[in-house]
Amino acid sequence: xxxxxxxxxxxxxxxxxxxxxxxxxxxxxxxxxxxxxxxxxxxxxxxxxxxxxxxxxxxxxxxxxxxxxxxxxxxxxxxxxxxxxxxxxxxxxxxxxxxxxxxxxxxxxxxxxxxxxxxxxxxxxxxxxxxxxxxxxxxxxxxxxxxxxxxxxxxxxxxxxxxxxxxxxxxxxxxxxxxxxxxxxxxxxxxxxxxxxxxxxxxxxxxxxxxxxxxxxxxxxxxxxxxxxxxxxxxxxxxxxxxxxxxxxxxxxxxxxxxxxxxxxxxxxxxxxxxxxxxxxxxxxxxxxxxxxxxxxxxxxxxxxxxxxxxxxxxxxxxxxxxxxxxxxxxxxxxx
Ligand code: 13P
Numbered sequence: 026x027x028x029x030x031x032x033x034x035x036x037x038x039x040x041x042x043x044x045x046x047x048x049x050x051x052x053x054x055x056x057x058x059x060x061x062x063x064x065x066x067x068x069x070x071x072x073x074x075x076x077x078x079x080x081x082x083x084x085x086x087x088x089x090x091x092x093x094x095x096x097x098x099x100x101x102x103x104x105x106x107x108x109x110x111x112x113x114x115x116x117x118x119x120x121x122x123x124x125x126x127x128x129x130x131x132x133x134x135x136x137x138x139x140x141x142x143x144x145x146x147x148x149x150x151x152x153x154x155x156x157x158x159x160x161x162x163x164x165x166x167x168x169x170x171x172x173x174x175x176x177x178x179x180x181x182x183x184x185x186x187x188x189x190x191x192x193x194x195x196x197x198x199x200x201x202x203x204x205x206x207x208x209x210x211x212x213x214x215x216x217x218x219x220x221x222x223x224x225x226x227x228x229x230x231x232x233x234x235x236x237x238x239x240x241x242x243x244x245x246x247x248x249x250x251x252x253x254x255x256x257x258x259x260x261x262x263x264x265x266x267x268x269x270x271x272x273x274x275x276x277x278x279x280x281x282x283x284x285x286x287x288x289x290x291x292x293x294x295x296x297x298x299x300x301x302x303x304x305x306x307x308x309x310x311x312x313x314x315x316x317x318x319x320x321x322x323x324x325x326x327x328x329x330x331x332x333x334x335x336x337x338x339x340x341x342x343x344x345x346x347x348x349x350x351x352x353x354x355x356x357x358x359x360x361x
Contacts, residue, residue, distance in 0.1 A: 029238025041087030284316030
């Protein structure tokens with residue numbers, strides 16, 4: 026087993042999943058604004074540190090994706106944040122793309138940037154303790170999109186990123202997110218997501234990326250959020266598994282889904298059914314941002330001194346997601 030494969034398995038095995046706490050300062054400011062908390066560096070750290078010192082870190086969270094600001098911060102007990110995470114048994118990770126910018130020649134689409142100077146930044150993050158990384162490409166569905174141009178250029182960037190990350194002995198998370206925004210059908214989502222993922226693997230193979238040392242972070246297959254034809258959770262599960270089977274090579278050790286705007290319960294229930302019906306060899310788990318943090322953030326914003334209460338809410342969410350990653354979640358356990 027390669028060193029990279031071992032890291033990937035450590036993050037994903039036994040129902041563990043990933044806490045995506047890598048919101049950029051811009052995104053985190055939107056999240057904090059929505060609950061009327063000033064987005065200062067201290068507040069961003071306090072909320073995140075509260076999650077990182079929760080009980081469920083040990084049994085549920087295999088990896089935490091950090092943002093550049095956080096990986097350089099120290100906790101209230103003066104411990105560097107990546108060390109604080111490693112001590113719980115979870116692997117520290119880092120978002121390394123520098124964001125999605127307007128794609129030249131297709132201004133309604135985005136291309137993710139961040140390759141310039143990446144090799145040097147990766148070395149710095151490795152020294153700080155990171156052992157995995159994240160890069161997100163983003164695609165929207167309309168009649169015209171995603172265009173071949175956006176699919177090819179984002180897949181190419183993801184492959185170049187992956188090679189640099191593996192060269193630096195870290196596991197790249199490859200995140201091609203097909204957004205749920207729009208009125209498209211679930212079958213449109215299935216077709217477009219499959220096309221995007223297939224193209225990503227074609228590029229990864231051309232670049233000779235070690236597929237046993239990556240983690241794929243895709244969206245689930247859902248109807249658009251403005252579609253009148255929503256599908257059942259069972260159908261989400263079967264279409265999502267169909268997508269993985271038709272587009273992901275079998276060497277890939279695991280899949281960690283993003284939540285992408287699903288509610289906490291929806292994201293948990295869908296993951297549970299996907300695992301119940303999982304007839305692949307992939308480990309299938311979560312890499313959730315909003316679907317792990319939303320309720321905890323809301324509670325914290327209203328009870329800013331009640332860190333234990335905030336942790337209790339996060340612990341429950343993490344436990345439910347970890348049950349779902351093993352196909353063992355139920356509504357009864359959720360409401361107990
Ligand atoms: P959500 O689970 O909130 O979609 O965030 C996951 C993520 O890391 C997006 O890049």
